[in-house]
Each structure stands twice: as structure tokens, then as C-alpha cells.
Amino acid sequence: MSEKFVSVTGAAAPLLRANIDTDTISPTRTEKEFGEKGGSNLAQFLFANWRYDENDNPLPDFVLNRTSFKSAKILLTGPNFGCGSSRESAVWMLKAFGISCVIAPSFGEIFYNNCFKNGALPVILDEATIDGLAKEAEPGEPEAIFTVDLESQTIATPSGKTVPFTIPAFRRQGLLEGLDEISLTLQRDAEISEFATRAKQSRPWAYPNS
Template sequence: MDKFDQLTGIAAPLPIVNVDTDMIIPKQFLKTIKRTGLGVNLFDEMRYDDNGNEVPDFVLNTPQYRDAEILVAGDNFGCGSSREHAPWAIKDFGIRCVIAPSFADIFFNNCFKNGILPIALPQEQVDLLMKDAEKGQNARMTVDLEAQTVTTSDGEVIRFDVDPFRKHCLLNGLDDIALTFEKAAAIDSFESKAAQERPWV
């Protein structure tokens, strides 16, 4: 998993509440078990018309937001079914941080497991960041996980909370498998001892 420490980038505004996982990545794209290749279909039904052409005024299709790395969204982001393809699609598009007033629990947890930082902030602070994001590609935000701050293009600093364990994992690029490998020596020692004490197993 990629490490996340500090990110300075374009923030795209998506002021829509209750964005569910089917809106993030529609069900017809769930056939793959690969974590790559889904970015082109992120928000597919909003990004493309029935003929597969880009919808010009959808935020991620506009020139100033095509390279967005931060998404500022509405309340209850990531609700709906518990598909892990949703954070896969977000990450594959290039977005590493999502800021919203609240998130669905499963989506929130899946973000951390896939190298994405979800930040929940009070509505008034999200509104401030939304207005900053609406300034376009020249208004770059900085997200500092170590300091737990979001800095607007005008230099205003907003602090956010994050679980210490999840912070440690993101800073060090540790997913569940990598966490297990950190205990490899202890696991080897246990297995060796168990084999001696219970050779019949």
C-alpha cells in the first residue's frame, strides 16, 4: 500500500449528499478483482452520457479538475453496499483524500485499507473547503497527516482527528497483509515452538 504523509493538490468540489457506492462505481464494473483500471469508470453514470461521451459539466470532466487528488464531498459519503471497488476506483483515478461531514462506516474503513485518507469535519468547515475547492486548479490544498491539518489555498488551517492506529498504518503504507508480515519473526517463533511441543500436529 502506498504511504500517505503530506499531499498538496487540486481539490474537486462534489456538493452532493448521500453519494452511495453504486454512484462511485456502478455494479457492472464489479467483475474484476484487480485494484487497478477502475478509475476510468469512477462516477460513471455522472461522467458519461448513454453513448459513452463525457458530460462536459461534470466536475471531474472539466479541465481544472481532471487531475484532482482531493475530493470535497457532501454528507454520508460512501453509503450503500459495502463494495471495496469504490475506494479502488477513487484511488485509481488519482484521489488520495476525501473530505466530507460524514462517511458510511464500511467505506470509511475500506479507505484506510487502500491508502486513502477520509477526513470527517463539521459541516461549516466542509463548506469553507468546498468554497476553496470551487476556485479551480490554482487553489491547491495541503493535507498533512502527521500534523493532522488541512490548509486552504489562502493559508487557513483546519485540524482533523484520526485514529492513531490508522494514522500509523497510512504513514507507513501498512495494509492488513503488511501488518501481518511485521509479526513474521514472532509467527515463525511460535510455529517452531509449536512443532517441537506438538510434533503430531
């Protein structure tokens, strides 16, 4: 089984910058700590270069260091979020911090795909809508609580508005049911083997040792 995502309720941290790359989300130096899915301090290292000064003291102005967003479950951000490196630790760190939904006008594609493998939901909305959500989100907890619901594909805002979004049906089903893609694919074991046999016949040069 993979991790599910059905809905999330909590504060939505506004971080409205464009082109936040995965080096920024998951700084390279933090990968010195080795583990199958990153080290043990994933939550601590999220946005480390923005959250701490050079002596590792928290910078109080950074949104995730503010009391009202320390337990944020949702991130509101700018276009091209998660661009750059394929490092899946960017998603692992967000999840470890407690953020399971990122709302942006667009995403780096590898980051976008990585979300679905880890029970995280990337939602695409236009910038104006996100600006509106960010204004509502500004007080943070306990006043400004959002619910993102994948079943109904809606966001319920603190003021009572309902904002719809769309996730590709194939991805939505996978997240709602926590489907394990590897097991699903292995149900097609014979089909894959037949394909490999045919491919070796039609393109023998590509599979010299198969």
C-alpha cells in the first residue's frame, strides 16, 4: 500500500515566491545524513537556508517559524514550485514537517510526480485565486483554517468560500485509495514480458544482452 491522501485540515502557509527549487526545499548539505528516504531530521531541514541563520538559529520572520504557521498543513506558493533537481527529499521534508498539500500556479514536473508517490497532493490554481487564498490564510492558526478535500476536489476557506480544483482522475484515484503502483503494474506481468519479447524482435540492437 502507498500512502493515501483523502483530505487535510489546517493552516495554509503563504510563501508566494516564484521558482522555489528543490535545492531550496531540501538543501544539498542536508543530504549528508544518509537514509533510505533521507535522514532522521527531515522536518528540521525543510527550507533550512531560509529558516535558520548561519548559526542555525530560527529566523522569526520566515513564515514556517511563525507561531501561527508552525503546524501548517498546506503551503500556498508561486509558479514553478519544486523546479530543478529530482530529489524526492523535497516531498519527504514537506511531509515530515506536516505539509501534505501544496497549492501553486504550476509545478516542476518531477516534484509534481513525486508528490503522488508519497501521499502528498499538488493542486494547480491560477495566481489570482492563490493570492485570494493567501489573504485569507494570513492570520494562520487558530483563525484561518482551510480544508482541502480530494474526494470532492474542493478547498473550503476560512470565510466559507468553496474553491474547486481538478486532479487527473488516474492520480486522484491512486491517492484516495493509496494504491501501490508497483503491485498494480505487476498485475500486468505477462503483458510486460510479452512486450519485452516483441521489442527484442523488432529492435534487437537495443537489447543485446536480454
